Amino acid sequence: MVVVAWLGLHAIRYWINNQTPPFQALGAEMAIVLVSQAMVFQWVGLYKGLWRFASLPDLWNIIKAGIGGVILASVALFAYNRLNGVSRAVLLLYPFVLGALLGTPRLLYRIWKDRLTHMRLQPQATRVLILGAGESGEACARDLLRSGTYHPVGFLDDSPALKNSRLLGFPVLGRFEDAALMAKQTAAELLVIALPNVGAEEMQRVIGICERSGVAFRMLPKLEDVLSGRALPGELKQVDIDDLLGRDPVVPNWKAIREWLVGRCVLVTGAGGSIGSELCRQCARHGATQILLVEIDELSLMRIEAELRRDFPTLAVVSVLGDCGDAAVMRHAFKQCVPDAVFHAAAYKQVPVLETQLREAVRNNALATHVVAEESDRVGVATFILISTDKAVDPVNVLGASKRFAEMICQSKAAESHTHFITVRFGNVLDSAGSVVPLFREQIRTGGPVTVTDPEVTRYFMTIPEACILILQAAAIGAHDSIYTLDMGEPVSIRTLAEQLIRLAGKQPGKDIAITYTGLRPGEKLHETLFHSEESYKPTSHNKILQAVARELDPALVNAMATSLRTASDAYDLDALNDLLRASVPEFEPGNADGEADNQVIIKFPSRKNRR
Known part of the structure; x- marks a missing residue:
């Protein structure tokens, strides 16, 4: 491709001027350009790239290699013959022509491989509607296609700019609120939440939409879960109850800790x-x-x-x-x-x-x-x-x-x-040993009822x-x-927690799994x-x-x-x-008959700006 780009551009330049290109004179120059370009290709790692996964970064890498190659070749040619006979227009156009010549086969190869992946989809592949048409959604769709057992049917995203657009050939069908309607129209059997970096409140809203759709749903793991070994890359995981806390996770100062x-x-x-x-x-x-x-x-x-x-x-x-x-x-x-x-x-x-x-x-x-x-x-x-x-x-x-x-x-x-x-x-x-979440999960697994002490009880x-x-x-x-x-953040209602766990299990509170209230146990408070x-x-x-x-x-x-x-x-x-x-402990006042201390003082966190 280096030869085609260099000689081809010179041929066009001479043809425009109605001249015959001196290919014999260009031979020595060509050898210098080839050696220079090969050295740059080796330096930028172009020979190590996998065509199967060629993408925009690879194309940019090729352009950089072309620019680096023409700079090195120009220096070498200047030392050889003071750039005698070398067209300045060729030097200017060469990196981009070379980029096109090297990039096009890679992208065509990738398109061909992607088409083969589409063709390998199993007839019984699960139809999937992806919530999130960003980078994570695109990567998720690729992973699902490679698996062969899932078939993406489209995307949902709240960005107005993405409406009616296509990603990997699949349409962006609407907003998140359209999940129930779009799942019905596309016969989707699974919703996948591809929003690993959204805040807790937005995640709660999206999960609520998925719950109301009546379709099974999963989500992509967060990056920190993958890095810590709690999840596998590309794995579809069930929504965990900690995704519903309504509070953004703590971001530690790892430098200070280390x-x-x-x-x-x-x-x-x-x-x-x-x-x-x-x-x-x-x-x-x-x-x-x-x-x-x-x-x-x-x-x-x-x-x-x-x-x-x-x-x-x-x-x-x-x-x-x-x-x-x-x-x-x-x-x-x-x-x-x-x-x-x-x-x-x-x-x-x-x-x-x-x-x-x-x-x-x-x-x-x-x-x-x-x-x-x-x-x-x-x-x-x-x-x-x-x-x-x-x-x-x-x-x-x-x-x-x-x-x-x-x-x-x-x-x-x-x-x-x-x-x-x-x-x-x-x-x-x-999920600590003996905590309420494992108890609720076991009660849901056995068909209920889920036992909550009091409809008003809350916990951090x-x-x-x-x-x-x-x-x-x-x-x-x-x-x-x-x-x-x-x-x-705000304390969580145990009743709400129980209802969310029931929904995450694919059942409806009060319909499939009953919730019963047993009263506060000895020593328990309504609020901590x-x-x-x-x-x-x-x-x-x-x-x-x-x-x-x-x-x-x-x-x-x-x-x-x-x-x-x-x-x-x-x-x-x-x-x-x-x-x-x-x-x-003078302030120790055992709970009254209802399990609540008579003299309890409830203190809520003020906003950050009002703290002293």
Whole structure:
């Protein structure tokens, strides 16, 4: 093609001037041009391109190669014969003619291969209507065509400029709101949402449209899910409940997290739990060199240890099977390595269970925190992170009261230690063990009914990765003796959550699956809060993380209460434990008959601009 472009342009130039082209004289020049152009082709990687996937970037690469080639050839020809006999018009037109000669066969080859792909569609291929006619929609259509089992029938998009246009030969049939009508007209059997980068509110709207259409629907995974291994490229995944939270996901400052984590040794208690295991993965993924796993459940410990050794072969993993509330266990763990940071994730968290298991709640949630904090302080751990809960704010149940006392223990330790004691609070975690979402899914799987405690009950929700990002980000911010929480947007109605899960399963609430209301369980609130009314809070360097100023307390009194609680726990004296817990956490007011505290104060996040 280089020969055709160079000699052809010269032939046209001489023909216009009614002259005979001196092809013999052009031979030496041609050799210089060929060598120069070949060197540029090699440099830009043109010989490595796959014609099957030729696209506009490849065409631009060819144009650049032509421009680079003519520049190099001009320099060489100038050195050879001062460009004697070389037409300036040929030099100007050559890159574009060469681009056309090289690009056209590639594009024709790709069109031919794409046509073969269309012809290979199986007769029973599922007819698909794609929502989103952007780059993701185009890539999705190509992937569906290559699979042979799906047949795109068109696109929907809200952009007025795309109406009546065509993409890959398929029409843009209308707006998202037309999904039900267009699915009927095209006999589409599946809707695919190809909008991986839209905000949560827009995603909720699109999913609502798909639900109302009555057609099955799937969506493309987000880029971060693909990169983290939670989804495969091109995979069509079911819409997850976290896609419906109505809140944009937390975007972490990975640079700050990595700078804090790289080269560190960390210890995680409750390492086999939902939060603990994800913390281990995140720490390993972002630079920790050694992780100490402390876990009381042998199966959970074995599972997370095997996963870390498989996925991070260079990571040093040390496992300790035992109760972190046992000082001997923690002393043994710290002999393996003095960690730079301790993540204390071990806790009991089921509200109704702990209402009848006071001793274990106090022992595992509060006294174990006291043990881990003391041992961390004794060996000189740099940072201690307590993973707390929104139920510790104005607690009306044993879980909240025990976790609030754990917060007080960390605050009292911070007053007399060089260790940075940090508390991280968040609301309910989607899909964590024992949470409401797995329960609802199981009830839907068995045909219902789905049981909701109260039609008005609301909760703050976040995903497991988000919770762990919050923990790591708070640790990286690292202010001494601080309480951090996530700006979690508006609380989610549990009734709405149940209805959405039923629809995601392809059924209709109240028709296919019944919803029954059982009443608030012992110790449950209608609404949770993330800050106490006496805690002032302010923004941090991360726009989704808020910092509360801890309330004043007497460290000596907290330590004395911890000693008394331990004595009552050792004696299994439930009456004494109850009295001591009430005295230790003055704001602890067990719920009334309806499960709601009489003195509850509900605090909602102000808008960012109104925060102090």
